[in-house]
Amino acid sequence: MSNAKPRTDEQHTSTNTGTTTAGETDEAVREEWTDYRFEGEAKLSVEDLDVYYGDDHALESVSMDIPEESVTALIGPSGCGKSTYLRCLNRMNDRIAAAEVDGSVTFDGDEIYQDGVNLVELRKRVGMVFQSPNPFPKSIRDNITYGPRKHGDLDSGVLAKLLGTATTEKADALVEQSLRNAALWDEVQDRLDDNALELSGGQQQRLCIARCLATDPEVILMDEPASALDPIATSRIEDLIADLAEDYTVVVVTHNMQQAQRISDQTAVFLTGGQLVEYDDTEKIFTDPESQRVEDYITGKFG
Numbered sequence: 001m002s003n004a005k006p007r008t009d010e011q012h013t014s015t016n017t018g019t020t021t022a023g024e025t026d027e028a029v030r031e032e033w034t035d036y037r038f039e040g041e042a043k044l045s046v047e048d049l050d051v052y053y054g055d056d057h058a059l060e061s062v063s064m065d066i067p068e069e070s071v072t073a074l075i076g077p078s079g080c081g082k083s084t085y086l087r088c089l090n091r092m093n094d095r096i097a098a099a100e101v102d103g104s105v106t107f108d109g110d111e112i113y114q115d116g117v118n119l120v121e122l123r124k125r126v127g128m129v130f131q132s133p134n135p136f137p138k139s140i141r142d143n144i145t146y147g148p149r150k151h152g153d154l155d156s157g158v159l160a161k162l163l164g165t166a167t168t169e170k171a172d173a174l175v176e177q178s179l180r181n182a183a184l185w186d187e188v189q190d191r192l193d194d195n196a197l198e199l200s201g202g203q204q205q206r207l208c209i210a211r212c213l214a215t216d217p218e219v220i221l222m223d224e225p226a227s228a229l230d231p232i233a234t235s236r237i238e239d240l241i242a243d244l245a246e247d248y249t250v251v252v253v254t255h256n257m258q259q260a261q262r263i264s265d266q267t268a269v270f271l272t273g274g275q276l277v278e279y280d281d282t283e284k285i286f287t288d289p290e291s292q293r294v295e296d297y298i299t300g301k302f303g
């Protein structure tokens with residue numbers, strides 16, 4: 001999965017008391033706990049991000065680098081800002097009239113919060129999968145080809161170059177490739193013209209992932225992608241996420257701490273007030289967190 005590496009002891013020196021030492025502020029300590037270092041490039045880099053919904057300060061000065069080709073889990077109690085944070089990464093909060101975003105997010109080094117950014121292009125490169133499967137009420141095939149057709153990608157652009165010549169052949173190849181990558185091909189290859197709403201919930205969610213893959217993203221944002229699914233379907237989604245991380249940068253919100261431990265390379269813990277309190281290798285977060293509040297949260301003492 002990831003090439004992310006833990007910090008060295010010199011870089012990672014705070015104690016496990018959750019309290020401040022003389023002269024330090026809470027902020028200073030938290031910054032140290034959230035300054036996750038890794039080898040390789042940051043795919044997304046978030047700096048001093050604040051989000052307000054009217055008077056509600058939903059995210060408070062969050063800074064966080066996300067390593068490429070790995071799984072980053074976002075955990076924390078309800079209302080702590082995980083979904084808000086996720087939506088900042090492809091500017092989906094722009095669609096919420098009350099949301100005001102302040103700060104910087106760079107994607108491959110380019111600022112996404114600047115004038116002139118092509119949001120359609122951004123959201124193709126930074127795709128999103130939601131909590132409840134939301135396939136279009138169309139055939140399985142059309143669910144996959146809808147986006148690329150709408151954006152003309154079957155006739156020009158990267159997908160066209162990748163996928164043969166005639167448009168129909170390109171579409172067939174795209175459908176098969178996307179469904180294979182979403183681990184759904186074997187189950188639906190004989191029913192591509194059936195309505196997607198006839199699929200099971202777990203199949204619908206994998207179709208939504210396939211639909212996202214069909215637009216050729218580099219990052220996949222997932223907001224509790226398995227919370228509406230039964231244990232078997234959840235397990236398939238978890239396996240799929242692990243596979244996807246070989247080629248994509250995956251950021252996933254989950255309420256399920258066992259799931260975060262199973263699927264992620266690094267975990268960010270948000271707590272009440274929209275604060276990122278600790279960000280580190282998943283194993284470290286779940287076995288030896290620095291913050292007492294994080295320890296209390298992951299051991300079920302609150303939240």
Ligand SMILES: Nc1ncnc2c1ncn2[C@@H]1O[C@H](COP(=O)(O)OP(=O)(O)OP(=O)(O)O)[C@@H](O)[C@H]1O
Nearest residue numbers: 053056058077078079080081082083084085096098
């Ligand atoms: N569209 C919105 N309009 C107004 N306030 C919102 C909106 N979306 C979220 N909020 C507020 O922002 C805060 C953070 O919400 P958010 O959904 O990001 O948290 P979360 O950690 O994802 O919660 P959950 O785990 O319950 O999904 C909450 O106080 C919430 O009420």
